[in-house]
Amino acid sequence: MNRNPHHILFRMLLLGLLALAVSPSYAAIKTAYVDYKQGSTPLRGYLAYNDSSEKIRPGVLIVHEWNGEGAYVEMRARKLAELGYVAFACDIYGKGVRPTTPQACGATASIYRKDRALTRARVQAGLDVLRRNKLVDPKRIAAIGYCFGGMCALELARSGASIAGVVVFHGSLDTPTPGDAKDIRCPILALQGGDDPLVNQSVVEAFEKEMRDAHVDWQVVQYGGAVHGYSNPKNGSDPSHGVAYNAEADRKSWAAMRTFFSEIF
Amino acid sequence: MNRNPHHILFRMLLLGLLALAVSPSYAAIKTAYVDYKQGSTPLRGYLAYNDSSEKIRPGVLIVHEWNGEGAYVEMRARKLAELGYVAFACDIYGKGVRPTTPQACGATASIYRKDRALTRARVQAGLDVLRRNKLVDPKRIAAIGYCFGGMCALELARSGASIAGVVVFHGSLDTPTPGDAKDIRCPILALQGGDDPLVNQSVVEAFEKEMRDAHVDWQVVQYGGAVHGYSNPKNGSDPSHGVAYNAEADRKSWAAMRTFFSEIF
Numbered sequence: 001m002n003r004n005p006h007h008i009l010f011r012m013l014l015l016g017l018l019a020l021a022v023s024p025s026y027a028a029i030k031t032a033y034v035d036y037k038q039g040s041t042p043l044r045g046y047l048a049y050n051d052s053s054e055k056i057r058p059g060v061l062i063v064h065e066w067n068g069e070g071a072y073v074e075m076r077a078r079k080l081a082e083l084g085y086v087a088f089a090c091d092i093y094g095k096g097v098r099p100t101t102p103q104a105c106g107a108t109a110s111i112y113r114k115d116r117a118l119t120r121a122r123v124q125a126g127l128d129v130l131r132r133n134k135l136v137d138p139k140r141i142a143a144i145g146y147c148f149g150g151m152c153a154l155e156l157a158r159s160g161a162s163i164a165g166v167v168v169f170h171g172s173l174d175t176p177t178p179g180d181a182k183d184i185r186c187p188i189l190a191l192q193g194g195d196d197p198l199v200n201q202s203v204v205e206a207f208e209k210e211m212r213d214a215h216v217d218w219q220v221v222q223y224g225g226a227v228h229g230y231s232n233p234k235n236g237s238d239p240s241h242g243v244a245y246n247a248e249a250d251r252k253s254w255a256a257m258r259t260f261f262s263e264i265f
Numbered sequence: 266m267n268r269n270p271h272h273i274l275f276r277m278l279l280l281g282l283l284a285l286a287v288s289p290s291y292a293a294i295k296t297a298y299v300d301y302k303q304g305s306t307p308l309r310g311y312l313a314y315n316d317s318s319e320k321i322r323p324g325v326l327i328v329h330e331w332n333g334e335g336a337y338v339e340m341r342a343r344k345l346a347e348l349g350y351v352a353f354a355c356d357i358y359g360k361g362v363r364p365t366t367p368q369a370c371g372a373t374a375s376i377y378r379k380d381r382a383l384t385r386a387r388v389q390a391g392l393d394v395l396r397r398n399k400l401v402d403p404k405r406i407a408a409i410g411y412c413f414g415g416m417c418a419l420e421l422a423r424s425g426a427s428i429a430g431v432v433v434f435h436g437s438l439d440t441p442t443p444g445d446a447k448d449i450r451c452p453i454l455a456l457q458g459g460d461d462p463l464v465n466q467s468v469v470e471a472f473e474k475e476m477r478d479a480h481v482d483w484q485v486v487q488y489g490g491a492v493h494g495y496s497n498p499k500n501g502s503d504p505s506h507g508v509a510y511n512a513e514a515d516r517k518s519w520a521a522m523r524t525f526f527s528e529i530f
Contacts, residue, residue: 188489194473194476194477194483194484194485195477201470201473205466205470208459208466208487211459211489212459212460212489215490216489217489217490218459218487218489218490219459219486219487219488219489219517220459220486220487221484221485221486221487222473222483222484222485222486223484224453224476224477224481224482224483224484225480225482225483252484255524259520259524
Protein backbone atom coordinates (compact mmCIF):
# COMPACT_ATOMS: atom_id res chain seq x y z
CA MET A 1 0.00 0.00 0.00
CA ASN A 2 1.01 3.56 -0.59
CA ARG A 3 1.96 5.11 2.76
CA ASN A 4 2.55 8.59 1.39
CA PRO A 5 1.23 10.89 4.16
CA HIS A 6 -0.50 13.09 1.59
CA HIS A 7 -2.56 10.12 0.46
CA ILE A 8 -3.53 9.30 4.04
CA LEU A 9 -4.58 12.89 4.67
CA PHE A 10 -6.59 12.86 1.47
CA ARG A 11 -8.39 9.68 2.55
CA MET A 12 -9.15 11.13 5.99
CA LEU A 13 -10.57 14.21 4.31
CA LEU A 14 -12.77 12.02 2.11
CA LEU A 15 -13.97 10.04 5.13
CA GLY A 16 -14.77 13.27 6.94
CA LEU A 17 -16.77 14.57 4.01
CA LEU A 18 -18.62 11.24 3.83
CA ALA A 19 -19.49 11.43 7.53
CA LEU A 20 -20.86 14.94 7.04
CA ALA A 21 -22.90 13.79 4.06
CA VAL A 22 -24.62 10.93 5.89
CA SER A 23 -25.49 12.88 9.04
CA PRO A 24 -26.49 16.31 7.80
CA SER A 25 -29.11 17.03 10.47
CA TYR A 26 -26.89 16.30 13.46
CA ALA A 27 -23.96 18.11 11.94
CA ALA A 28 -26.00 21.21 11.20
CA ILE A 29 -27.84 21.70 14.50
CA LYS A 30 -26.71 24.99 15.94
CA THR A 31 -27.42 25.85 19.55
CA ALA A 32 -26.91 29.00 21.58
CA TYR A 33 -27.93 30.53 24.86
CA VAL A 34 -29.93 33.70 24.31
CA ASP A 35 -30.07 36.51 26.86
CA TYR A 36 -33.26 38.54 26.85
CA LYS A 37 -35.50 40.43 29.26
CA GLN A 38 -39.06 40.63 30.49
CA GLY A 39 -39.45 44.14 31.88
CA SER A 40 -36.23 44.59 33.81
CA THR A 41 -35.78 40.89 34.63
CA PRO A 42 -32.91 39.22 32.80
CA LEU A 43 -33.75 35.82 31.32
CA ARG A 44 -31.64 33.21 29.55
CA GLY A 45 -33.08 30.67 27.12
CA TYR A 46 -31.67 28.09 24.74
CA LEU A 47 -32.08 28.22 20.97
CA ALA A 48 -31.63 25.29 18.58
CA TYR A 49 -32.07 25.15 14.82
CA ASN A 50 -30.72 23.52 11.70
CA ASP A 51 -28.05 25.81 10.35
CA SER A 52 -27.79 24.21 6.89
CA SER A 53 -30.58 26.23 5.32
CA GLU A 54 -31.88 29.81 5.21
CA LYS A 55 -35.42 28.60 4.72
CA ILE A 56 -38.15 30.23 6.82
CA ARG A 57 -39.73 27.59 9.07
CA PRO A 58 -42.14 27.12 11.98
CA GLY A 59 -40.96 27.90 15.49
CA VAL A 60 -41.60 25.94 18.68
CA LEU A 61 -41.48 27.58 22.08
CA ILE A 62 -40.66 25.14 24.89
CA VAL A 63 -41.45 25.79 28.54
CA HIS A 64 -39.52 23.95 31.21
CA GLU A 65 -40.54 21.83 34.20
CA TRP A 66 -40.48 23.19 37.74
CA ASN A 67 -36.68 23.07 37.95
CA GLY A 68 -36.27 25.73 35.26
CA GLU A 69 -34.51 25.82 31.91
CA GLY A 70 -31.86 23.08 31.67
CA ALA A 71 -30.66 19.83 30.15
CA TYR A 72 -34.07 18.24 29.68
CA VAL A 73 -35.70 20.99 27.61
CA GLU A 74 -32.40 21.57 25.80
CA MET A 75 -32.55 17.94 24.63
CA ARG A 76 -36.12 18.56 23.43
CA ALA A 77 -35.01 21.74 21.64
CA ARG A 78 -32.32 19.84 19.73
CA LYS A 79 -34.80 17.10 18.79
CA LEU A 80 -37.22 19.72 17.49
CA ALA A 81 -34.40 21.39 15.53
CA GLU A 82 -33.63 18.01 13.97
CA LEU A 83 -37.28 17.87 12.87
CA GLY A 84 -36.76 21.17 11.07
CA TYR A 85 -38.14 23.70 13.54
CA VAL A 86 -36.50 26.65 15.21
CA ALA A 87 -36.85 25.69 18.86
CA PHE A 88 -36.48 28.01 21.81
CA ALA A 89 -36.46 26.70 25.38
CA CYS A 90 -37.46 29.87 27.17
CA ASP A 91 -36.82 30.89 30.76
CA ILE A 92 -39.68 31.70 33.12
CA TYR A 93 -37.71 32.03 36.36
CA GLY A 94 -34.93 34.48 35.46
CA LYS A 95 -31.27 34.15 34.53
CA GLY A 96 -29.45 31.99 37.06
CA VAL A 97 -32.62 30.97 38.91
CA ARG A 98 -32.31 27.21 38.63
CA PRO A 99 -33.65 25.53 41.77
CA THR A 100 -32.26 22.06 42.47
CA THR A 101 -34.10 20.61 45.47
CA PRO A 102 -37.80 19.65 45.29
CA GLN A 103 -38.49 22.20 48.03
CA ALA A 104 -36.82 25.01 46.09
CA CYS A 105 -38.46 23.92 42.82
CA GLY A 106 -41.86 23.89 44.46
CA ALA A 107 -41.34 27.28 46.09
CA THR A 108 -40.20 28.90 42.84
CA ALA A 109 -42.94 27.32 40.73
CA SER A 110 -45.51 28.43 43.26
CA ILE A 111 -44.68 32.11 42.62
CA TYR A 112 -45.80 31.64 39.01
CA ARG A 113 -48.71 29.37 39.84
CA LYS A 114 -50.10 32.19 41.97
CA ASP A 115 -49.17 35.13 39.71
CA ARG A 116 -50.57 34.08 36.36
CA ALA A 117 -50.16 37.60 34.92
CA LEU A 118 -46.42 37.42 35.59
CA THR A 119 -46.32 33.91 34.08
CA ARG A 120 -48.04 35.16 30.94
CA ALA A 121 -45.58 38.06 30.62
CA ARG A 122 -42.62 35.69 30.97
CA VAL A 123 -43.90 33.23 28.34
CA GLN A 124 -44.76 36.13 26.03
CA ALA A 125 -41.17 37.40 26.32
CA GLY A 126 -39.96 33.98 25.15
CA LEU A 127 -42.44 34.00 22.30
CA ASP A 128 -41.15 37.41 21.25
CA VAL A 129 -37.59 36.05 20.98
CA LEU A 130 -38.80 33.34 18.64
CA ARG A 131 -40.97 35.73 16.66
CA ARG A 132 -38.04 38.06 16.03
CA ASN A 133 -35.85 35.21 14.76
CA LYS A 134 -35.23 35.71 11.03
CA LEU A 135 -35.61 31.99 10.28
CA VAL A 136 -39.05 31.79 11.94
CA ASP A 137 -42.36 32.25 10.19
CA PRO A 138 -44.21 34.32 12.82
CA LYS A 139 -47.54 32.87 11.71
CA ARG A 140 -46.39 29.34 12.45
CA ILE A 141 -45.31 29.22 16.08
CA ALA A 142 -46.50 26.64 18.58
CA ALA A 143 -45.84 26.44 22.31
CA ILE A 144 -45.20 23.20 24.19
CA GLY A 145 -44.66 22.67 27.88
CA TYR A 146 -43.81 20.00 30.39
CA CYS A 147 -45.51 19.79 33.82
CA PHE A 148 -45.21 23.34 35.20
CA GLY A 149 -44.32 24.44 31.67
CA GLY A 150 -47.61 23.00 30.48
CA MET A 151 -49.35 25.47 32.73
CA CYS A 152 -47.25 28.26 31.25
CA ALA A 153 -47.97 27.27 27.64
CA LEU A 154 -51.69 27.09 28.45
CA GLU A 155 -51.53 30.51 30.10
CA LEU A 156 -50.06 31.87 26.86
CA ALA A 157 -53.07 30.47 24.99
CA ARG A 158 -55.50 31.78 27.65
CA SER A 159 -53.93 35.25 27.25
CA GLY A 160 -55.28 35.30 23.68
CA ALA A 161 -51.81 35.09 22.09
CA SER A 162 -51.79 34.64 18.35
CA ILE A 163 -50.09 31.26 18.15
CA ALA A 164 -50.75 28.21 16.00
CA GLY A 165 -51.22 25.66 18.76
CA VAL A 166 -50.28 24.41 22.23
CA VAL A 167 -49.14 20.93 23.27
CA VAL A 168 -48.72 20.02 26.92
CA PHE A 169 -47.03 16.91 28.27
CA HIS A 170 -48.21 15.83 31.74
CA GLY A 171 -49.14 19.46 32.12
CA SER A 172 -50.52 21.32 35.09
CA LEU A 173 -53.97 21.95 33.67
CA ASP A 174 -55.66 23.85 36.47
CA THR A 175 -56.46 27.53 36.28
CA PRO A 176 -57.92 30.05 38.71
CA THR A 177 -59.72 31.73 35.79
CA PRO A 178 -61.37 29.09 33.58
CA GLY A 179 -63.41 31.83 31.91
CA ASP A 180 -60.22 33.04 30.19
CA ALA A 181 -60.43 30.03 27.88
CA LYS A 182 -62.83 32.07 25.78
CA ASP A 183 -59.76 34.00 24.56
CA ILE A 184 -57.96 30.90 23.27
CA ARG A 185 -57.37 31.26 19.55
CA CYS A 186 -55.56 28.01 18.71
CA PRO A 187 -55.98 24.24 19.01
CA ILE A 188 -54.90 22.66 22.29
CA LEU A 189 -53.53 19.13 22.73
CA ALA A 190 -53.03 17.80 26.28
CA LEU A 191 -51.09 14.53 26.61
CA GLN A 192 -51.65 13.27 30.12
CA GLY A 193 -50.68 10.28 32.22
CA GLY A 194 -53.84 8.27 32.82
CA ASP A 195 -52.59 7.37 36.31
CA ASP A 196 -51.13 10.77 37.18
CA PRO A 197 -51.90 11.35 40.88
CA LEU A 198 -50.64 14.95 40.82
CA VAL A 199 -52.60 16.22 37.84
CA ASN A 200 -55.39 13.88 38.86
CA GLN A 201 -58.61 12.98 37.12
CA SER A 202 -60.66 15.72 38.71
CA VAL A 203 -58.15 18.27 37.36
CA VAL A 204 -58.34 16.69 33.90
CA GLU A 205 -62.14 16.75 34.05
CA ALA A 206 -62.17 20.41 35.10
CA PHE A 207 -59.81 21.19 32.22
CA GLU A 208 -62.03 19.37 29.74
CA LYS A 209 -64.99 21.32 31.05
CA GLU A 210 -63.04 24.58 30.72
CA MET A 211 -62.21 23.75 27.09
CA ARG A 212 -65.72 22.51 26.32
CA ASP A 213 -67.48 25.52 27.81
CA ALA A 214 -65.29 27.89 25.80
CA HIS A 215 -65.70 25.92 22.53
CA VAL A 216 -61.96 25.54 22.17
CA ASP A 217 -60.55 23.16 19.54
CA TRP A 218 -59.18 20.71 22.12
CA GLN A 219 -57.95 17.14 22.44
CA VAL A 220 -56.99 15.26 25.57
CA VAL A 221 -55.11 11.97 25.37
CA GLN A 222 -54.67 9.79 28.45
CA TYR A 223 -52.01 7.11 28.48
CA GLY A 224 -52.86 4.21 30.77
CA GLY A 225 -50.13 3.26 33.22
CA ALA A 226 -48.34 6.59 32.85
CA VAL A 227 -47.97 8.88 35.85
CA HIS A 228 -46.67 12.43 36.25
CA GLY A 229 -43.45 13.35 34.44
CA TYR A 230 -43.71 10.32 32.12
CA SER A 231 -41.61 11.94 29.38
CA ASN A 232 -38.47 12.62 31.41
CA PRO A 233 -36.01 9.69 31.73
CA LYS A 234 -34.54 11.35 34.84
CA ASN A 235 -37.73 10.45 36.70
CA GLY A 236 -36.75 6.79 36.95
CA SER A 237 -38.97 3.78 36.48
CA ASP A 238 -40.93 3.47 39.73
CA PRO A 239 -44.44 4.87 39.22
CA SER A 240 -45.45 4.22 42.84
CA HIS A 241 -44.22 7.67 43.86
CA GLY A 242 -46.50 9.32 41.30
CA VAL A 243 -43.63 10.55 39.11
CA ALA A 244 -41.82 8.21 36.71
CA TYR A 245 -40.56 7.83 33.19
CA ASN A 246 -42.70 5.72 30.84
CA ALA A 247 -40.98 4.98 27.51
CA GLU A 248 -44.20 4.00 25.72
CA ALA A 249 -46.06 7.14 26.76
CA ASP A 250 -42.98 9.21 25.90
CA ARG A 251 -42.84 7.74 22.40
CA LYS A 252 -46.60 7.97 21.79
CA SER A 253 -46.88 11.54 23.05
CA TRP A 254 -43.97 12.72 20.91
CA ALA A 255 -45.62 11.09 17.88
CA ALA A 256 -48.93 12.76 18.78
CA MET A 257 -47.18 16.13 18.94
CA ARG A 258 -45.64 15.56 15.50
CA THR A 259 -49.02 14.68 14.02
CA PHE A 260 -50.51 17.79 15.63
CA PHE A 261 -47.72 19.95 14.19
CA SER A 262 -48.29 18.47 10.73
CA GLU A 263 -51.89 19.66 11.03
CA ILE A 264 -51.34 23.18 12.37
CA PHE A 265 -48.23 24.20 10.42
CA MET B 266 -50.49 11.81 -37.21
CA ASN B 267 -50.92 8.13 -37.81
CA ARG B 268 -54.63 7.26 -37.58
CA ASN B 269 -54.17 3.56 -38.16
CA PRO B 270 -56.85 1.90 -35.92
CA HIS B 271 -54.37 -0.72 -34.75
CA HIS B 272 -52.15 2.00 -33.37
CA ILE B 273 -55.09 3.56 -31.53
CA LEU B 274 -56.09 0.21 -30.02
CA PHE B 275 -52.51 -0.36 -29.00
CA ARG B 276 -52.39 3.02 -27.29
CA MET B 277 -55.66 2.36 -25.48
CA LEU B 278 -54.28 -0.96 -24.30
CA LEU B 279 -51.16 0.78 -23.00
CA LEU B 280 -53.28 3.38 -21.20
CA GLY B 281 -55.39 0.63 -19.65
CA LEU B 282 -52.30 -1.19 -18.41
CA LEU B 283 -50.95 2.08 -17.02
CA ALA B 284 -54.24 2.73 -15.16
CA LEU B 285 -54.07 -0.75 -13.64
CA ALA B 286 -50.47 -0.20 -12.64
CA VAL B 287 -51.12 3.03 -10.78
CA SER B 288 -54.23 1.83 -8.90
CA PRO B 289 -53.47 -1.73 -7.87
CA SER B 290 -55.16 -1.56 -4.48
CA TYR B 291 -58.54 -0.37 -5.72
CA ALA B 292 -58.56 -2.80 -8.59
CA ALA B 293 -57.74 -5.75 -6.34
CA ILE B 294 -60.17 -5.28 -3.42
CA LYS B 295 -62.41 -8.31 -3.30
CA THR B 296 -65.56 -8.32 -1.20
CA ALA B 297 -68.06 -11.02 -0.31
CA TYR B 298 -70.91 -11.67 2.08
CA VAL B 299 -70.11 -14.58 4.37
CA ASP B 300 -72.78 -16.74 5.97
CA TYR B 301 -71.85 -18.27 9.30
CA LYS B 302 -73.48 -19.27 12.56
CA GLN B 303 -73.30 -18.72 16.30
CA GLY B 304 -74.91 -21.75 17.85
CA SER B 305 -77.97 -22.26 15.68
CA THR B 306 -78.36 -18.58 14.78
CA PRO B 307 -77.52 -17.74 11.17
CA LEU B 308 -75.37 -14.63 10.73
CA ARG B 309 -74.18 -12.78 7.64
CA GLY B 310 -71.05 -10.62 7.60
CA TYR B 311 -69.03 -8.80 4.95
CA LEU B 312 -65.44 -9.67 4.07
CA ALA B 313 -63.00 -7.38 2.22
CA TYR B 314 -59.38 -7.97 1.29
CA ASN B 315 -56.81 -7.25 -1.35
CA ASP B 316 -56.91 -10.11 -3.80
CA SER B 317 -53.63 -9.33 -5.55
CA SER B 318 -51.41 -11.22 -3.13
CA GLU B 319 -51.32 -14.51 -1.22
CA LYS B 320 -49.38 -12.93 1.60
CA ILE B 321 -50.49 -13.70 5.16
CA ARG B 322 -51.56 -10.45 6.83
CA PRO B 323 -53.27 -9.04 9.95
CA GLY B 324 -57.04 -9.24 10.24
CA VAL B 325 -59.44 -6.59 11.51
CA LEU B 326 -62.84 -7.50 12.91
CA ILE B 327 -65.37 -4.66 12.62
CA VAL B 328 -68.50 -4.42 14.74
CA HIS B 329 -71.43 -2.36 13.50
CA GLU B 330 -73.47 0.45 15.04
CA TRP B 331 -76.93 -0.14 16.49
CA ASN B 332 -78.54 -0.51 13.05
CA GLY B 333 -76.59 -3.70 12.31
CA GLU B 334 -74.21 -4.73 9.55
CA GLY B 335 -74.60 -2.50 6.50
CA ALA B 336 -73.21 0.17 4.18
CA TYR B 337 -71.24 2.09 6.81
CA VAL B 338 -69.15 -0.78 8.18
CA GLU B 339 -68.80 -2.18 4.65
CA MET B 340 -67.17 1.10 3.63
CA ARG B 341 -64.81 0.77 6.61
CA ALA B 342 -64.04 -2.83 5.64
CA ARG B 343 -63.03 -1.78 2.12
CA LYS B 344 -60.86 1.02 3.50
CA LEU B 345 -59.11 -1.44 5.81
CA ALA B 346 -58.62 -3.84 2.90
CA GLU B 347 -57.01 -1.00 0.96
CA LEU B 348 -54.62 -0.59 3.89
CA GLY B 349 -53.62 -4.24 3.46
CA TYR B 350 -55.72 -5.97 6.12
CA VAL B 351 -58.28 -8.72 5.80
CA ALA B 352 -61.36 -6.98 7.17
CA PHE B 353 -64.53 -8.66 8.34
CA ALA B 354 -67.63 -6.66 9.27
CA CYS B 355 -69.34 -9.22 11.46
CA ASP B 356 -73.00 -9.55 12.33
CA ILE B 357 -74.21 -9.44 15.91
CA TYR B 358 -77.97 -9.35 15.30
CA GLY B 359 -78.52 -12.32 12.96
CA LYS B 360 -79.00 -12.69 9.21
CA GLY B 361 -81.69 -10.34 7.98
CA VAL B 362 -82.06 -8.53 11.30
CA ARG B 363 -81.38 -4.97 10.15
CA PRO B 364 -83.52 -2.52 12.11
CA THR B 365 -84.20 0.79 10.36
CA THR B 366 -86.05 3.08 12.79
CA PRO B 367 -84.37 4.49 15.91
CA GLN B 368 -86.96 2.68 18.02
CA ALA B 369 -86.21 -0.68 16.39
CA CYS B 370 -82.44 -0.06 16.53
CA GLY B 371 -82.68 0.77 20.22
CA ALA B 372 -84.82 -2.24 20.99
CA THR B 373 -82.51 -4.64 19.16
CA ALA B 374 -79.33 -3.16 20.63
CA SER B 375 -80.85 -3.35 24.07
CA ILE B 376 -81.08 -7.16 23.86
CA TYR B 377 -77.29 -7.30 23.54
CA ARG B 378 -76.64 -4.51 26.02
CA LYS B 379 -78.46 -6.62 28.61
CA ASP B 380 -77.15 -10.05 27.60
CA ARG B 381 -73.40 -9.55 27.49
CA ALA B 382 -72.74 -13.30 27.36
CA LEU B 383 -74.74 -13.51 24.12
CA THR B 384 -72.89 -10.45 22.79
CA ARG B 385 -69.55 -12.07 23.54
CA ALA B 386 -70.60 -15.28 21.78
CA ARG B 387 -71.68 -13.33 18.69
CA VAL B 388 -68.45 -11.33 18.46
CA GLN B 389 -66.43 -14.48 19.05
CA ALA B 390 -68.22 -16.16 16.13
CA GLY B 391 -67.12 -13.27 13.91
CA LEU B 392 -63.58 -13.52 15.21
CA ASP B 393 -63.58 -17.24 14.37
CA VAL B 394 -64.49 -16.47 10.74
CA LEU B 395 -61.52 -14.15 10.47
CA ARG B 396 -59.22 -16.58 12.27
CA ARG B 397 -60.07 -19.38 9.84
CA ASN B 398 -59.34 -17.19 6.81
CA LYS B 399 -56.23 -18.52 5.08
CA LEU B 400 -54.87 -15.02 4.40
CA VAL B 401 -55.06 -14.00 8.08
CA ASP B 402 -52.27 -14.35 10.60
CA PRO B 403 -54.28 -15.56 13.63
CA LYS B 404 -51.81 -13.91 15.99
CA ARG B 405 -52.43 -10.50 14.46
CA ILE B 406 -56.13 -9.79 14.69
CA ALA B 407 -57.60 -6.60 16.12
CA ALA B 408 -61.23 -5.72 16.74
CA ILE B 409 -62.74 -2.29 16.14
CA GLY B 410 -66.25 -1.08 16.81
CA TYR B 411 -68.49 1.92 16.34
CA CYS B 412 -70.97 3.08 19.02
CA PHE B 413 -72.85 -0.14 19.96
CA GLY B 414 -70.10 -2.07 18.16
CA GLY B 415 -67.57 -0.45 20.47
CA MET B 416 -69.33 -2.12 23.36
CA CYS B 417 -69.15 -5.44 21.48
CA ALA B 418 -65.43 -5.10 20.70
CA LEU B 419 -64.76 -4.25 24.35
CA GLU B 420 -66.81 -7.26 25.49
CA LEU B 421 -64.59 -9.44 23.30
CA ALA B 422 -61.56 -8.06 25.13
CA ARG B 423 -63.24 -8.43 28.53
CA SER B 424 -63.96 -12.08 27.68
CA GLY B 425 -60.20 -12.69 27.69
CA ALA B 426 -60.02 -13.31 23.94
CA SER B 427 -56.53 -13.63 22.54
CA ILE B 428 -56.50 -10.64 20.20
CA ALA B 429 -53.86 -8.04 19.43
CA GLY B 430 -55.85 -4.93 20.30
CA VAL B 431 -59.20 -3.13 20.36
CA VAL B 432 -60.10 0.29 18.96
CA VAL B 433 -63.46 1.87 19.64
CA PHE B 434 -64.91 4.93 17.92
CA HIS B 435 -67.51 6.85 19.97
CA GLY B 436 -67.99 3.54 21.69
CA SER B 437 -70.46 2.56 24.38
CA LEU B 438 -67.95 2.15 27.18
CA ASP B 439 -70.17 1.11 30.08
CA THR B 440 -70.20 -2.38 31.50
CA PRO B 441 -72.25 -4.11 34.21
CA THR B 442 -69.12 -6.09 35.19
CA PRO B 443 -66.11 -3.76 35.40
CA GLY B 444 -64.21 -6.49 37.26
CA ASP B 445 -63.97 -8.46 34.00
CA ALA B 446 -61.38 -5.98 32.77
CA LYS B 447 -58.81 -8.05 34.68
CA ASP B 448 -59.13 -10.62 31.84
CA ILE B 449 -58.20 -8.12 29.11
CA ARG B 450 -55.05 -9.32 27.36
CA CYS B 451 -54.51 -6.61 24.74
CA PRO B 452 -54.11 -2.84 24.44
CA ILE B 453 -57.29 -0.78 24.26
CA LEU B 454 -57.71 2.54 22.42
CA ALA B 455 -60.95 4.49 22.91
CA LEU B 456 -61.51 7.45 20.58
CA GLN B 457 -64.35 9.48 22.03
CA GLY B 458 -66.21 12.66 21.24
CA GLY B 459 -65.28 15.19 23.93
CA ASP B 460 -68.83 16.60 23.80
CA ASP B 461 -70.66 13.29 23.47
CA PRO B 462 -73.84 13.60 25.57
CA LEU B 463 -74.76 9.91 25.14
CA VAL B 464 -71.47 8.35 26.17
CA ASN B 465 -71.04 11.23 28.60
CA GLN B 466 -68.11 12.20 30.77
CA SER B 467 -69.19 10.14 33.75
CA VAL B 468 -69.24 7.06 31.50
CA VAL B 469 -65.78 7.90 30.17
CA GLU B 470 -64.51 8.39 33.72
CA ALA B 471 -65.97 5.07 34.85
CA PHE B 472 -64.33 3.38 31.87
CA GLU B 473 -60.96 4.96 32.68
CA LYS B 474 -61.32 3.76 36.25
CA GLU B 475 -62.22 0.25 35.02
CA MET B 476 -59.09 0.18 32.84
CA ARG B 477 -56.88 1.71 35.53
CA ASP B 478 -58.02 -0.63 38.27
CA ALA B 479 -57.32 -3.67 36.07
CA HIS B 480 -53.90 -2.38 34.92
CA VAL B 481 -54.93 -2.60 31.28
CA ASP B 482 -52.71 -1.04 28.58
CA TRP B 483 -55.24 1.68 27.72
CA GLN B 484 -55.50 5.02 25.96
CA VAL B 485 -58.46 7.36 25.76
CA VAL B 486 -58.53 10.24 23.29
CA GLN B 487 -61.20 12.91 23.51
CA TYR B 488 -61.85 15.16 20.52
CA GLY B 489 -63.21 18.55 21.51
CA GLY B 490 -66.35 19.60 19.65
CA ALA B 491 -67.15 16.04 18.56
CA VAL B 492 -70.36 14.38 19.73
CA HIS B 493 -71.71 10.85 19.40
CA GLY B 494 -71.40 9.14 16.03
CA TYR B 495 -68.74 11.62 14.84
CA SER B 496 -67.24 9.19 12.31
CA ASN B 497 -70.39 8.50 10.27
CA PRO B 498 -71.19 11.06 7.52
CA LYS B 499 -74.82 9.90 7.59
CA ASN B 500 -75.20 11.60 10.97
CA GLY B 501 -75.27 15.06 9.40
CA SER B 502 -73.58 18.19 10.65
CA ASP B 503 -75.78 19.43 13.50
CA PRO B 504 -74.20 18.46 16.83
CA SER B 505 -77.06 19.99 18.86
CA HIS B 506 -78.93 16.68 18.80
CA GLY B 507 -75.97 14.87 20.35
CA VAL B 508 -75.21 12.82 17.22
CA ALA B 509 -73.36 14.34 14.25
CA TYR B 510 -70.54 13.80 11.81
CA ASN B 511 -67.30 15.66 12.53
CA ALA B 512 -64.80 15.46 9.66
CA GLU B 513 -61.81 16.49 11.80
CA ALA B 514 -62.51 13.91 14.50
CA ASP B 515 -63.17 11.30 11.81
CA ARG B 516 -59.80 11.98 10.18
CA LYS B 517 -57.87 12.17 13.46
CA SER B 518 -59.42 9.01 14.88
CA TRP B 519 -58.72 7.01 11.72
CA ALA B 520 -55.10 8.19 11.85
CA ALA B 521 -54.91 7.23 15.55
CA MET B 522 -56.18 3.75 14.68
CA ARG B 523 -53.55 3.39 11.97
CA THR B 524 -50.79 4.40 14.38
CA PHE B 525 -52.14 1.93 16.95
CA PHE B 526 -52.18 -0.85 14.34
CA SER B 527 -48.59 -0.06 13.37
CA GLU B 528 -47.68 -0.63 17.02
CA ILE B 529 -49.61 -3.84 17.70
CA PHE B 530 -49.13 -5.69 14.39
